Amino acid sequence: MNNAIHILSVATTVFYFITFLLYLNNFFKERKAFETIKRTFLFFTLVIHIVYLVERSVYFDHLPITTPFEIFSLLAFAIAFIYFLIEIMTDIKGTGVFILLFAFIFQTKSALFSADKFNVSSVLNNYPLGSHVITAILGLTGMSIAFAYSLMYFLLYKNIKSNKFSTIFNRLPNLEILEKLSFYSITIGLFLLTVSIIIGFIWLPSAFKDFSYFDPKILSTMMTWLIYAALIILKLSGSLSGKRFSFYSMIAFVVSIALIMSSAMFKSSFHDFLT
Amino acid sequence: MDIIGISINHKTASVEKREVLHLSVPETIDFIQLLKKELVDEGLIISTCNRTEIFGIAKDEKSNYKHIVDLLTAFKKKSAIESGDYVPYFSCSAVKHLFKVAAGIDSQIIGDSQILGQVREAFQLSDDLNFSGALMHKLKDFTMRVGKRSVTETRIGEGAVTVSFAAVKVIEKIFADFHSKKALIIGAGETGELAAVHLKDKEIGELFIANRTKERADALAEKLSGKVLDFEKIQERLHEFDIVISATSSEDFILSFDDVKSASSKRKRSPMVIMDIAVPRDVDPKAKKLDGIFYNDIDSLNIIVEQNLKKREREIPLIENIIMEEMIGFFRWYNTLDIVPTIKEFRDFFEEIRRDEFEKVKHKLHDHEMEKIENMTKRLIGRVLHNPTMKLKNLSEKGTNYEQVKHYSAILRELFLPNNKNDEFKEE
Known part of the structure; x- marks a missing residue:
């Protein structure tokens, strides 16, 4: 791996770790001066992460969406960035430690296992795939953050x-x-996942000859979509609220992750380019 | 010129004694007139339900705190003040105590937010009655600064330290928006009223009062722009309320487990807060097992109160640092008060000598020499006095050793200034 990319990868992970520690410290020892420091540190972590993702995209000449571990890094960035926006907009500061823990875990996993991939198939290097994957990642980010908030509720x-x-x-x-x-x-996560699914249904049949609606990844994504859609309907109808809503929201996340992970085991899938 | 004073407070006197020695506003006005006539030129009286503080600048060196005690005893007539009923203060300790009072760390509930306002009102009353001069004005500035800094630079005022406020704080951890919520207060007594006031302060959407004696419920509802719920309909309409605070003197449960369970079912387990701040309890504590029911009794709320009091206690060292900083500032100014007249007298004395000697030789000088000689003598006196004047000023501005300043000032007076005006300029 290119030295600069390697250094940036390690630096990004270290910055996530320090940011997480700062948020953890501030969670237990509330100090006003610390609040600005931790937010500033999160900002610099995001800047370094952007530099890393751009550098990686330029160097390997493709978006960082060709392997699951590249996607983990993108997921970490999306979680941290969305949290950063939430903190600025709502001024709710006590929840960062729970959310940034996910960002740190995803980035660590990405940094440890990410492989260099210069030659990727043309199908992985086009705009419809980029939109399909990025909206799916943002959708999952929304669901990860929802899980963190439900855990805090609990x-x-x-x-x-x-x-x-x-x-x-x-x-x-x-x-x-x-x-x-x-x-x-x-709600935001489901909306973005819906967009991703629509792009997928439009683009995938033309891009892959062996496309099948019964592909395990499509089925697991559809199941995830149905679970979250049901959750939203039950919440809006007033049948699910408070502790029960948080509980089922956590269950939905765990089931969805299990479905997505188990679908990745099927090698026969046309979706298995992401391995 | 020294500050003398006494403090009768919750640490020194029983509540009965404090009640007897409490000075109402008209009494305070009368007592200030008496103090002005007999004992002090300027001063301050703070009298609340928990303390009566009397401070002043003694008219002469013979006046001390005992005279304040005697005067108060004579004024009140009802009860003799014993030595253990008050703490006497003098100079530095008086200022420090006043700063502690303003910061709320001498209060029964540490960090009491009301005391600073009461101190401000006491200073204002002194002002209105011409009972404050330069010293009291300066003391007011420093005292108010200590109070404000304590609030802004520390967490002395944070957290609920009363049960009814702790109840509201718990509710705030459950509901974000009080505007859309409906609350029921069961019991229109003092505790119920306090809880209702707190909810009203949080702009609760709808407030209902239920009380066995309907007239009391009517009165409280009218006072707080609330509505009245018939005591007999509490169980039937319980499900309508998001917040229920109960504070009656009932010996039996007003709300049984089944009442709460039925209400919770009707609400589809949507969160409902029940604060039972009555002793004995009004609501069956088994209710807390129900999903969506947040039940707290007085013991659980006291946990919050104690936690917050401990947190406030941990802020005391920070407040003491603020007090020390402000005391240094105050005494830096205060110490110059004694020095300024001394320096002035000292300079005036030398100026008189210079003028006197100049008059003696004036007639021997030509006009053009006169101006030169006069300027030369002025410069001479200026240079001679520069060092002692500056040293005294610096010493006083340090504000750390008042006794030393007084000592130097006394030596200067003794060595240079005549005791008797007739002795002046007499050549030996």
Whole structure:
């Protein structure tokens, strides 16, 4: 691997780790001066990550979407960037540690296992695929963030019910806001996943001769879409709210990830270029 | 010119004693007139339900805190003040105590937010009654700064430290928007009213009051622009409310487990907060097991109160640093008060000598020499006095050793300034 790319890959991971530690520290030891420092650090982490992704795209002459580990890096960036926007827009600062943990895990996995790939098939190097993959990643990001907010809801719920009033109680925003953030993240995530699916249905049949609607990846994505669509309908109809909504939102995420991961095991899929 | 004072507060006197010695505003006005006539030129009286603080600048060196005690005893007539009922203060300690009071760290509830306003009002009353001069004005500036810095630079005022406010803080962790919420207060007593006021402050959407005696519910509802719910209909309409705060003196449960369960089902388990701040409890505590029901009793709310009080206690060292910084500032100014007249007298004395000696030789000089000689003598006196004047000023501005400043000032007076005006300029 090119030295500059290697250094940037390691630096990005280290920056995510430091940012995560800063958010973790500030979660337990609330200090006003620290809030600006951690946000500034997150900003620089995102800048370094952009430089890394651009450098990688230019050097290998394709978007970083050709291997699952390249996609992990993009996913880490999307999570951190969306959280950064949420923090600036809502000024809710206590939730960063839970969300940035995901970004750090994805980036670490990407940095450890990402391989160099100079020659990729032409199908992986065109705009429809770029749009299809990026919208799918952003959709998954929305769902990952929703999972994090639902987890926070659950922790705070347990904290209040058991009268513990610990750091969780003091630092997290209230349950109503966490539920809303979780719901909005799911809605945005589902919308983007829908866009990705539509692009896929339009472009894939013409790009692949062996295209099949019964492809495991298409089926798992459709199942994920159905699960989240049901969740939104139940929430909007008032049948699901509060703790139950958060619980089912977490279950939906776990099931979706399990479905997507298990579908990747099918080598016969035309989708298996991402291996 | 020294500050003397006494403090009768929750640490020194029983509530009965504090009640007897409390000075209402008209009494404070009368007592200030008495103090002005008998004991002090300027001063300050802070009298609240928890403390009566009397401070002033003694008219002469013989006046001390005992005279304030005697005067207060004579004024109140009802009760003798014993030595353990108050703490006397003098000079530095008086200022420090006043700063502590303003910062809220001397209050019964540490970080009490009301005390700073009461201190401000006390200074204002002194001002209105011409009971404050340069010293009191300066003391007011420094005291108010200590109070403000304590709030802005530390967390002394953060967190709920009363049960009813803690209840509202827990509700704030469940609901984001109070505008769209409906609250029910069961019990129109003092605790219920306080909780209702807190909810009203948070701009609750709808507020209902239920009380066994309907007239009391009517009165509180009218006071807070709320509505009245018949006491008998509480169970039937319970599901309508997002927030229920109960604070009655009932010996039995007002809301049983089944009542809450039925309400929760009707609400489709949408979150409902029940704050039971009554002793004995009004709501069956088993209700907390229900999904979507957030139940807190007085013990669980006290956990928050204690946690916050401990947090506030941890802020005290920071406040003490602020107090120390402001004391240095205040005494830097205060110490110059004694030095300024001394320096002025010192310079005036030398100027008189210069003028006197100049008059003696004036007639021997030509006109053109006179101006030169006069300027030369002025310069001479200026140079001679420059060093001692500057040293005294610097010493006083450090504000750290008031006694040393007083000592130097006394030596200067003793060595150079005549005790008797008739002794001046008499050649030996």
